[in-house]
Amino acid sequence: MSEEKRPVKITETILRDAHQSLIATRMTTEQMLPIIDKMDKVGYHAVECWGGATFDACLRFLKEDPWVRLRKLKDGFKNTKLQMLFRGQNILGYSPYSDDVVEYFVQKSIANGIDIIRIFDCLNDIRNLETAVKAANKEKGHAQVALSYTLGDAYTMDYWKNIAKEIEEMGADSICIKDMAGLLVPSQATELVQALKAGTKLPIQLHTHYTSGVASMTYMKAVEAGCDIIDTAMSPLAMGTSQPATEVMAKAFEGTPYDPGFDQNLLSEIADHFKPMREEWLESGLLSPKVMGVNIKTLLYQVPGGMLSNMVSQLKEMKAEDKYDEVLEEIPRVRKDFGEIPLVTPSSQIVGTQAVLNVVMGERYKTLTKESKDLLVGKYGKTTLPVNPEVQKKALDSLGMKEPITYRPADDLAPSLEKFEKEMAQYKQQDEDVLSYALFPQVATEFFKYREAQQTKVDASLANNENKTYPV
Numbered sequence: 001m002s003e004e005k006r007p008v009k010i011t012e013t014i015l016r017d018a019h020q021s022l023i024a025t026r027m028t029t030e031q032m033l034p035i036i037d038k039m040d041k042v043g044y045h046a047v048e049c050w051g052g053a054t055f056d057a058c059l060r061f062l063k064e065d066p067w068v069r070l071r072k073l074k075d076g077f078k079n080t081k082l083q084m085l086f087r088g089q090n091i092l093g094y095s096p097y098s099d100d101v102v103e104y105f106v107q108k109s110i111a112n113g114i115d116i117i118r119i120f121d122c123l124n125d126i127r128n129l130e131t132a133v134k135a136a137n138k139e140k141g142h143a144q145v146a147l148s149y150t151l152g153d154a155y156t157m158d159y160w161k162n163i164a165k166e167i168e169e170m171g172a173d174s175i176c177i178k179d180m181a182g183l184l185v186p187s188q189a190t191e192l193v194q195a196l197k198a199g200t201k202l203p204i205q206l207h208t209h210y211t212s213g214v215a216s217m218t219y220m221k222a223v224e225a226g227c228d229i230i231d232t233a234m235s236p237l238a239m240g241t242s243q244p245a246t247e248v249m250a251k252a253f254e255g256t257p258y259d260p261g262f263d264q265n266l267l268s269e270i271a272d273h274f275k276p277m278r279e280e281w282l283e284s285g286l287l288s289p290k291v292m293g294v295n296i297k298t299l300l301y302q303v304p305g306g307m308l309s310n311m312v313s314q315l316k317e318m319k320a321e322d323k324y325d326e327v328l329e330e331i332p333r334v335r336k337d338f339g340e341i342p343l344v345t346p347s348s349q350i351v352g353t354q355a356v357l358n359v360v361m362g363e364r365y366k367t368l369t370k371e372s373k374d375l376l377v378g379k380y381g382k383t384t385l386p387v388n389p390e391v392q393k394k395a396l397d398s399l400g401m402k403e404p405i406t407y408r409p410a411d412d413l414a415p416s417l418e419k420f421e422k423e424m425a426q427y428k429q430q431d432e433d434v435l436s437y438a439l440f441p442q443v444a445t446e447f448f449k450y451r452e453a454q455q456t457k458v459d460a461s462l463a464n465n466e467n468k469t470y471p472v
Contacts, residue, residue: 003257009045009229010250010260011083011205013243014274015073016048018233021209021241023286025057027277029069035273036076042262042270044080045229046116049073050109051084055092056440059447067112067432074113081115081142087345088121088128089410093439094346096380098413099131101420105435106135112432120146120178122347125381126166127408137171144205145170146178148342149192151302154384160192161199174203174229179218180344181304182211186221193225205229209241211304213294216244216252223258234267236274240292247271301328302335307348314356323359330355337391338375339383350375365391373398378405424448 019027032049039047050070058066073082089096091105106117117136121128129145136143145167147160167175175196177184184192189206196204206222206229208215219230231243238245250262281287297303303311315321331343334355341347350371358364368391374380376387376395392404405412417434424437427448436444 005257007260008223008253008258011046011048011231012044013048013231014234014237016052016054018237018242020053022237022291023281025053028062029064035270038270040077040080046081046083048083051086060443063450070112082113083116084114086117086119088119096410098416100415100417101438102131103135104417106132107139108432110139110141116142116144118144118146118176120148122344123341123381123383124148128381133171142173144174144176145172146176148344149177149179149184150342151183152340154340157195161195164196164199168200168202176205176207179208181302182209182298184208184218185214186217189218189222190225193222193227197226203228207231210239210244211241211295212298234274235271236278301331304343304348307352311352318360320360326359327355330359337388339387340385341383368395377401379409381409
């Protein structure tokens with residue numbers, strides 16, 4: 001008897017995570033727009049095109065308005081849902097924001113074209129997700145909660161099953177397993193998907209990276225176990241620290257009950273649009289062959305690709321590149337002292353930087369970074385396991401605190417939207433500008449000045465043309 005059809009849904013990441021993972025989020029809106037029409041015909045479940053680091057990179061490096069990008073993408077994608085990545089209470093920044101800012105950001109994201117908001121917290125502290133989930137529910141958007149996947153004593157199948165149940169009760173519309181370091185191996189994917197399916201009725205999506213080399217096989221086993229949606233990237237920006245290739249996964253499922261029914265000729269035309277860019281990025285050095293390979297050490301040290309490159313540049317600055325292996329070995333120890341937390345922005349940077357300091361200083365925790373202290377005393381939220389009490393005491397003492405905080409960290413934050421409005425009033429051209437400023441005050445101010453200068457140039461040029469007289 002043939003198995004019933006259960007086509008896998010596919011979310012395309014080339015417009016967000018793929019270029020964030022491989023070329024530091026440098027793809028411009030102009031490079032995206034010409035291919036949208038074809039991408040819209042594929043039949044994707046969604047296209048992930050916004051959030052994560054795209055917002056910061058637009059303002060800081062590309063001198064683009066991220067809100068304008070979103071509106072242009074929405075105009076082009078007539079049949080496909082648009083998805084963004086949202087860092088819980090941190091929105092798209094690196095520290096928590098007050099609830100009114102989180103709510104307004106969700107409202108404006110949906111108003112400008114986002115359909116699905118994937119919300120995660122680096123500690124999997126459910127309290128840090130609540131405001132964003134409720135705001136997405138209120139705006140009739142799809143709230144997807146992403147669980148930062150990691151390994152360790154605390155992360156049993158019961159842990160995942162119970163947290164899935166909590167997420168469903170919170171009001172999420174779907175769950176994503178966010179495997180940012182490519183740690184999920186095929187056999188564990190089967191087990192994990194089955195555990196989540198036992199814990200919740202919500203659709204399950206799997207997001208992984210090819211860093212450790214097993215991602216395509218992991219997807220295959222996950223889908224067979226009941227996973228509903230997978231994240232892939234078009235082949236010119238797939239593999240390495242990015243996702244498995246869209247065309248390859250679609251082909252692998254062809255003729256099976258999970259066949260997504262994609263047209264390989266159409267996919268090939270889309271890939272042809274990105275291929276010349278890939279060549280240019282390779283030539284310019286923006287795309288490094290280093291991130292295109294497989295690094296099995298990922299499974300040994302659980303270090304995501306972005307964290308590795310960060311660490312290498314820190315060691316270079318300190319003229320301590322010879323300490324690379326020592327730092328790699330120190331990372332799991334610091335992670336354990338910090339409550340065996342998942343390693344994803346910003347926790348990955350916090351653990352990585354602390355490990356570098358521990359090795360370079362020649363004494364563990366001789367210096368604690370501000371972020372390490374905040375994490376140890378509960379300012380980022382609840383860690384999965386208790387932190388090392390000796391290291392925590394050091395952090396508490398240096399911050400002049402007697403006890404760590406045990407409530408939701410954002411409860412300490414007074415409403416701040418009005419304050420941001422006042423501070424940037426002189427630059428405001430659209431409602432959304434206040435959010436750009438709230439997240440990245442200096443970068444946004446620089447961008448606003450650049451935008452004004454460009455407009456002045458355009459106005460001057462138009463005025464010149466109007467004053468010209470032409471012979472009849």
